[in-house]
Amino acid sequence: MPLIVETDLKEVLTDISKQLEKIGDRLGRLETGQARIEEKLDSLDKRVEKLEGSQNKQIWTLIGIVGTALVGTVIRFVITSLPPS
Structure with a gap:
């Protein structure tokens, strides 16, 4: 025996409408x-x-600081390695 459920179409549509509103609100927040x-x-x-x-x-x-320090060190060693005049 088939089960017959009688519901008012207006109630079903109202429930669907409420659910769609909730989904719309959540989508807006997202x-x-x-x-x-x-x-x-x-x-x-x-x-x-x-x-x-x-x-x-x-x-x-x-890089500039290291380069300057390197050039200064090289110049110092060159000057100190020269024989006194």
Whole structure:
């Protein structure tokens, strides 16, 4: 014997409508969260670019200091190795 369930179509449509509203609300919150995350990611990307630029400048400064020290050391040894006149 088949089971027959009688429900009002209006009730079913109301339940479906409520569920769709909940899904829409959740989707809206997800989209807002995604926008915030994208904004934070862009901010972090800019900060990393600044750090890379700063690091590059520091490396060239260090190379200059080491080069100057090396040239100074070579000149000192050349001058001290020359016989006195």
